[in-house]
Amino acid sequence: MSESEINHRIDRLHGGQFRTTRWSVVQAAGRNDSPSAAEALSVLCESYWYPLYSYLRRRGTKAEEAADLTQGFFARLLDKHDLADADREKGRFRAFLLTALKHYVSNEADRERAEKRGGRQTILSLDVEAAEGRFAIEPADERTPEDEFSRNWAMITMERAMERVREDYRRSNRMELFERLAPCMTHAQETTYRTLAEELDMNETAFKVAVHRVRKRFRECLRREIAETLTDAGEIEEELRDLFEALGS
Amino acid sequence: MKKPALCPRCGVQLPTATEFDSPCPRCLMQLGFEESKPQSPQFEVPKIEEVIKTFPQLEILELVGTGGMGIVYHARQKGLDRDVALKLVSVDVTADPAFAERFSREARALASLSHPAITGVFDFGQVGGFYYLIMEYVDGANLRQVMNTGGLSTREAMAMVSRMCDALQYAHDNGIVHRDIKPENLLINRAGELKIIDFGLAKMLGQAPTVGSLTRTDQAMGTWHYMAPEQVERPLEVDHRADIFSLGVVFYELLTGELPIGRFSPPSQRGEMDIRLDKIVMHALEKEPAERYQRAGQVKTDLDIVKDSRGAPQLASAMAAARAPKKERGAGFWIFSVLGGCLGLLLLFGCLGAMLFAVTGSPSDGRAGQAEVTETPEPAAVPQWGDRYDESILEEASQGLVPAETPEPLLPPGEQPIEGIETNELIEPTPDSPPLR
Numbered sequence: 001m002s003e004s005e006i007n008h009r010i011d012r013l014h015g016g017q018f019r020t021t022r023w024s025v026v027q028a029a030g031r032n033d034s035p036s037a038a039e040a041l042s043v044l045c046e047s048y049w050y051p052l053y054s055y056l057r058r059r060g061t062k063a064e065e066a067a068d069l070t071q072g073f074f075a076r077l078l079d080k081h082d083l084a085d086a087d088r089e090k091g092r093f094r095a096f097l098l099t100a101l102k103h104y105v106s107n108e109a110d111r112e113r114a115e116k117r118g119g120r121q122t123i124l125s126l127d128v129e130a131a132e133g134r135f136a137i138e139p140a141d142e143r144t145p146e147d148e149f150s151r152n153w154a155m156i157t158m159e160r161a162m163e164r165v166r167e168d169y170r171r172s173n174r175m176e177l178f179e180r181l182a183p184c185m186t187h188a189q190e191t192t193y194r195t196l197a198e199e200l201d202m203n204e205t206a207f208k209v210a211v212h213r214v215r216k217r218f219r220e221c222l223r224r225e226i227a228e229t230l231t232d233a234g235e236i237e238e239e240l241r242d243l244f245e246a247l248g249s
Numbered sequence: 250m251k252k253p254a255l256c257p258r259c260g261v262q263l264p265t266a267t268e269f270d271s272p273c274p275r276c277l278m279q280l281g282f283e284e285s286k287p288q289s290p291q292f293e294v295p296k297i298e299e300v301i302k303t304f305p306q307l308e309i310l311e312l313v314g315t316g317g318m319g320i321v322y323h324a325r326q327k328g329l330d331r332d333v334a335l336k337l338v339s340v341d342v343t344a345d346p347a348f349a350e351r352f353s354r355e356a357r358a359l360a361s362l363s364h365p366a367i368t369g370v371f372d373f374g375q376v377g378g379f380y381y382l383i384m385e386y387v388d389g390a391n392l393r394q395v396m397n398t399g400g401l402s403t404r405e406a407m408a409m410v411s412r413m414c415d416a417l418q419y420a421h422d423n424g425i426v427h428r429d430i431k432p433e434n435l436l437i438n439r440a441g442e443l444k445i446i447d448f449g450l451a452k453m454l455g456q457a458p459t460v461g462s463l464t465r466t467d468q469a470m471g472t473w474h475y476m477a478p479e480q481v482e483r484p485l486e487v488d489h490r491a492d493i494f495s496l497g498v499v500f501y502e503l504l505t506g507e508l509p510i511g512r513f514s515p516p517s518q519r520g521e522m523d524i525r526l527d528k529i530v531m532h533a534l535e536k537e538p539a540e541r542y543q544r545a546g547q548v549k550t551d552l553d554i555v556k557d558s559r560g561a562p563q564l565a566s567a568m569a570a571a572r573a574p575k576k577e578r579g580a581g582f583w584i585f586s587v588l589g590g591c592l593g594l595l596l597l598f599g600c601l602g603a604m605l606f607a608v609t610g611s612p613s614d615g616r617a618g619q620a621e622v623t624e625t626p627e628p629a630a631v632p633q634w635g636d637r638y639d640e641s642i643l644e645e646a647s648q649g650l651v652p653a654e655t656p657e658p659l660l661p662p663g664e665q666p667i668e669g670i671e672t673n674e675l676i677e678p679t680p681d682s683p684p685l686r
Contacts, residue, residue: 187276193399204405208395209389244275244278247274
């Protein structure tokens with residue numbers, strides 16, 4: 001059983017009341033060298049670098065410089081002693097990360113870059129090309145860098161949750177089903193259900209049960225992903241609301 | 250320039266490109282919110298470690314739900330490698346000294362049921378301070394959740410109700426009344442088959458549907474809409490026909506997406522469907538138990554007629570009910586009767602030709618208002634739906650076509666109801682119940 005499955009099992013036993021989250025592990029470790037905390041922070045950073053990158057780009061930073069800054073920032077962050085200097089008040093990883101980045105950019109980026117001139121440090125494997133491709137299709141509206149950051153954070157959270165769900169179906173050899181369920185996750189017409197059910201040789205009601213189940217699984221995974229970035233899993237609902245708002249109207 | 254696409258659900262402009270198959274990120278994020286506010290338990294929820302220790306034969310897999318009086322886990326019976334639902338019931342035995350006895354009696358009765366559309370009870374008992382039931386686990390969704398994915402087609406609704414009828418008839422034949430039929434208690438497994446859960450649990454837990462307990466929790470308030478009038482007004486007289494009423498409410502909701510509250514339209518006005526379904530639904534929703542379908546099986550018989558026929562043969566049970574004399578009439582009837590009577594008297598004094606009208610309007614023959622209705626040909630003749638059911642249309646339609654079906658007794662001849670399940674014992678007094686009359 002994988003670690004994620006074990007976590008999932010524990011969460012389900014507690015009715016979705018996630019007990020330990022990645023961010024809480026990082027925070028609990030504090031200044032101590034803890035391999036699990038380092039790993040937890042690393043996973044979080046790997047997951048959420050794009051919102052930071054898009055924030056910098058929206059501020060007008062050029063692509064190459066944004067990539068450098070992101071790498072430099074994570075290099076500092078993953079160095080535990082430096083992390084301790086950051087504002088580590090209890091709270092959400094999302095808020096912490098943006099505050100820390102702003103701090104880094106305004107105070108230390110120039111010094112760091114001067115020191116490291118001549119070689120880009122590689123802390124995380126940032127696919128800058130893909131990030132640029134993604135940034136290019138973001139609508140060029142009046143969105144502030146902060147809005148851009150939050151919106152992309154929301155999108156990444158959902159992508160990660162969706163990937164977990166897809167993985168479940170892949171592992172149980174039900175990808176054919178998943179591919180037909182995915183478009184029904186948010187909206188579907190009666191006739192769509194009937195057609196898709198027929199394609200799978202399922203009865204219509206059974207297909208609707210499957211739609212309910214994939215939505216439920218997505219909900220669980222999304223809440224789990226959100227919980228990972230919180231100190232207190234009791235704040236899931238609030239963070240969810242913020243991310244929902246961040247998607248605009 | 251191409252107009253930006255809007256989400257058909259929330260109406261918000263869709264992003265030009267997304268990583269998802271589901272195109273609207275907002276709607277997708279919305280899935281993250283809880284389906285419904287979890288009900289806060291009115292008891293101290295046992296620690297999971299304690300539950301695991303108490304039931305060593307079970308592998309506890311998942312917390313399925315917490316209700317007002319109990320908690321349900323999805324578990325696996327290690328020896329049999331069988332998935333089960335473990336229901337722990339919290340009872341203040343000091344407040345309900347009869348509980349232990351009633352629990353055993355009811356659980357035994359439930360365990361004796363064996364029907365593909367009723368979740369079975371495998372084991373029950375008391376251990377370590379818990380009263381528990383180990384039941385068949387249904388891997389799927391409840392009917393409310395399936396409805397929330399976008400509603401059921403008429404064909405699906407008919408199939409659901411038909412299967413409910415089978416299960417209810419079986420249980421009623423065995424002297425067991427469900428008393429809490431509602432979409433949350435109707436589960437659909439992965440194969441799309443319906444199963445009724447929590448048979449008789451309302452009685453076992455002493456959750457008499459009194460006004461006192463109804464105002465206590467949101468859940469009970471939700472249940473209210475599915476309850477037969479007599480469950481509220483005359484709880485001591487509740488019998489299996491209360492389940493038939495609740496089935497009618499569920500059927501109406503499946504067909505229309507709404508509850509039959511206040512002045513509601515016949516289902517066929519809310520969507521394209523066979524007009525005869527109106528009659529079936531309304532007959533199940535009769536206020537007076539005596540005027541409803543008397544057996545769940547009769548509902549199924551009528552559904553089969555609609556399903557199997559292309560023409561318009563009559564519905565046996567609904568027709569029979571239409572011909573049967575009625576003991577009591579709804580308010581609409583009396584208003585019509587009194588008006589008709591007065592008008593008749595006036596006309597009687599006025600001219601001879603009016604005498605005939607006065608006779609048809611007389612309250613004594615029980616057909617007030619028929620003159621108006623019979624002038625309109627079927628199927629345009631729509632009864633006063635707020636009065637639930639109007640026999641005049643059915644009577645007109647049934648003339649000479651269908652033999653009357655005598656309502657059958659609940660139990661087969663010679664069979665006695667299971668001890669303790671008699672209708673006059675259906676409601677156990679609870680602290681919230683009104684004093685026994």
